Amino acid sequence: MTLFEKAGGMPVLLKRVKIPALLLLGLALLGVAMVAASIGAVSIPLSGIIGGDLTDQQMAVLNSIRLPRVLLAVIVGGALAVSGAAMQGLFRNPLADPGLIGIATSAALAVAMVIVLAGPIAGYFGLYAMSVAAFMGALAACFVIFRFAKLSGTFSVTYMLLTGIAINALSAAGVGFLTFLSDDQQLRTLTFWTMGSLGGALWVSVIVATTIVVPTGLVLIRNARELNVLLLGESEARYLGVDVERLKRRVVICTALSVGAAIAVSGIIGFVGLVVPHLIRLTLGPDHRLLIPASAILGAYCCFSQIPSRGQLLRQRKCRSVS
Amino acid sequence: MIGAENIIYSIGAQRILANVYATFKPGKVTAILGPNGAGKSTLLKCLTGALKPDEGMVSLDGKDLRHYSLTELSRRRAVLSQANPISFPFTAHEIVVMGRNPYSLEKTSASNAEIADEALTLVDAWHLRDRSYPTLSGGEQQRVQFARVLAQIWEQEGACLFLDEPTSALDLKHQHQLMDLVQKLCAEKNLTVIIVMHDLNLAYHCTDHCFFIREGWIRGGGESKKLITADNISEIFDLPMEYATMRFGMELAG
Numbered sequence: 264m265t266l267f268e269k270a271g272g273m274p275v276l277l278k279r280v281k282i283p284a285l286l287l288l289g290l291a292l293l294g295v296a297m298v299a300a301s302i303g304a305v306s307i308p309l310s311g312i313i314g315g316d317l318t319d320q321q322m323a324v325l326n327s328i329r330l331p332r333v334l335l336a337v338i339v340g341g342a343l344a345v346s347g348a349a350m351q352g353l354f355r356n357p358l359a360d361p362g363l364i365g366i367a368t369s370a371a372l373a374v375a376m377v378i379v380l381a382g383p384i385a386g387y388f389g390l391y392a393m394s395v396a397a398f399m400g401a402l403a404a405c406f407v408i409f410r411f412a413k414l415s416g417t418f419s420v421t422y423m424l425l426t427g428i429a430i431n432a433l434s435a436a437g438v439g440f441l442t443f444l445s446d447d448q449q450l451r452t453l454t455f456w457t458m459g460s461l462g463g464a465l466w467v468s469v470i471v472a473t474t475i476v477v478p479t480g481l482v483l484i485r486n487a488r489e490l491n492v493l494l495l496g497e498s499e500a501r502y503l504g505v506d507v508e509r510l511k512r513r514v515v516i517c518t519a520l521s522v523g524a525a526i527a528v529s530g531i532i533g534f535v536g537l538v539v540p541h542l543i544r545l546t547l548g549p550d551h552r553l554l555i556p557a558s559a560i561l562g563a564y565c566c567f568s569q570i571p572s573r574g575q576l577l578r579q580r581k582c583r584s585v586s
Numbered sequence: 587m588i589g590a591e592n593i594i595y596s597i598g599a600q601r602i603l604a605n606v607y608a609t610f611k612p613g614k615v616t617a618i619l620g621p622n623g624a625g626k627s628t629l630l631k632c633l634t635g636a637l638k639p640d641e642g643m644v645s646l647d648g649k650d651l652r653h654y655s656l657t658e659l660s661r662r663r664a665v666l667s668q669a670n671p672i673s674f675p676f677t678a679h680e681i682v683v684m685g686r687n688p689y690s691l692e693k694t695s696a697s698n699a700e701i702a703d704e705a706l707t708l709v710d711a712w713h714l715r716d717r718s719y720p721t722l723s724g725g726e727q728q729r730v731q732f733a734r735v736l737a738q739i740w741e742q743e744g745a746c747l748f749l750d751e752p753t754s755a756l757d758l759k760h761q762h763q764l765m766d767l768v769q770k771l772c773a774e775k776n777l778t779v780i781i782v783m784h785d786l787n788l789a790y791h792c793t794d795h796c797f798f799i800r801e802g803w804i805r806g807g808g809e810s811k812k813l814i815t816a817d818n819i820s821e822i823f824d825l826p827m828e829y830a831t832m833r834f835g836m837e838l839a840g
Contacts, residue, residue: 494676544675550676
């Protein structure tokens with residue numbers, strides 16, 4: 264049996280291996296997560312994680328540093344990839360991505376406003392406040408993009424991208440201005456946050472992000488079939504009984520929420536939202552019912568790449584502070 | 587059965603449709619004919635419910651179109667639009683299965699997939715089943731879309747079928763195959779078929795009724811064989827008489 268069949272020059276995995284492929288991807292994720300948990304400044308052997316025989320110190324490191332970091336990587340990566348997939352379906356354009364069309368930067372501007380203007384709010388409340396701000400920022404960007412893209416009568420991809428680029432530039436300027444206004448502590452928070460990192464992960468961030476990302480992801484999966492039909496075109500989808508306005512509203516709100524939550528806890532992480540859905544489309548096809556869950560899993564993988572680099576960064580920072 | 591009563595539709599100050607009255611009967615294939623920009627597609631969109639007319643009413647089986655829910659409507663009428671660009675690599679079969687969306691909750695996906703296969707066979711596109719849609723030629727895409735539209739009203743008796751230039755990208759053989767299929771299904775399932783088309787020969791041979799429309803006004807309606815004459819063509823399309831008779835005279839003389 265050949266694993267790939269030729270479909271219009273594009274290798275598409277045979278249908279009967281698609282669901283097992285998804286399961287395999289999920290299982291492998293578990294494995295990679297464990298490996299990721301074992302990497303860092305304090306060495307924790309993989310066998311120890313699996314067998315459960317760890318020293319108290321290793322246990323403490325695992326519980327309060329590694330595990331939240333790994334889980335946050337899974338949640339953030341999944342959220343970004345799912346949002347990318349849903350956005351591309353919504354705009355019926357393979358280039359739509361929260362980072363590219365200004366949704367992420369607009370959310371970032373809103374978070375920067377909270378950091379600089381609202382003063383220090385710690386704990387759950389602070390993170391939820393940042394998430395809500397990011398959500399509002401993302402929603403505002405979506406609204407502006409829809410309005411401007413429709414200016415020429417029909418939905419124009421050119422206008423969508425131009426508007427996105429304009430929002431990117433304006434938001435960057437806004438963040439710059441806020442940086443100028445901020446004091447030393449705020450500047451520090453802002454800088455590390457905008458770099459896009461999973462290093463400062465705590466259980467608080469994991470819980471805040473999970474409570475937002477998981478429900479929105481489920482809503483998106485529930486609407487996957489209608490998202491497929493939407494790709495035929497808005498009027499075609501309406502002919503086929505899809506309430507297009509309601510679907511668009513749902514997708515926009517869900518992606519804004521989930522991008523907002525991801526950005527609030529980890530800053531802007533690009534690339535994942537744009538590329539992961541395309542990789543899935545190339546191998547498993549464009550059906551959203553498979554695309555969304557598979558993107559979630561592959562997106563989670565992508566964010567693991569953050570973890571070792573963060574460890575490196577930490578080590579370097581420690582060296583510098585010693586010397 | 588579709589009825590249009592005094593439909594008026596304008597974009598800004600430009601009046602696209604003016605006081606259109608028309609009835610489309612079940613079991614008949616009706617053509618809407620007219621020059622470019624006459625309002626044919628706009629009329630079609632008003633009849634399908636995609637556009638809301640400024641004034642007047644469209645009724646489907648005696649009930650006002652505005653009183654149907656989207657799902658109800660999607661089971662009573664299917665629409666084949668002109669251009670259908672899709673930039674994602676769905677297979678032809680997946681596209682046709684989307685036509686079964688109105689029934690996705692009550693029918694099993696296996697039975698919907700089966701109907702999609704039968705529809706593909708019907709339009710002579712079975713061999714394209716697993717090809718990626720964006721890589722198909724214009725005519726092949728048109729046939730796949732037609733299969734999707736057929737799948738949508740597959741088991742519905744007396745449903746409506748709207749086709750906007752369904753043969754524009756087809757070769758001669760497939761043009762006739764498609765029109766034959768439309769006529770056959772129309773008779774078998776008592777469909778109300780409304781086609782916007784430019785090929786007057788095809789309209790003459792393959793449709794029962796026709797409406798001429800020009801500058802938003804209905805200029806005449808009736809049996810295609812009686813109405814599609816050199817005289818009428820020359821008037822509606824602003825064509826010198828010689829051209830009308832030269833191009834269509836041979837066929838229309840009798």
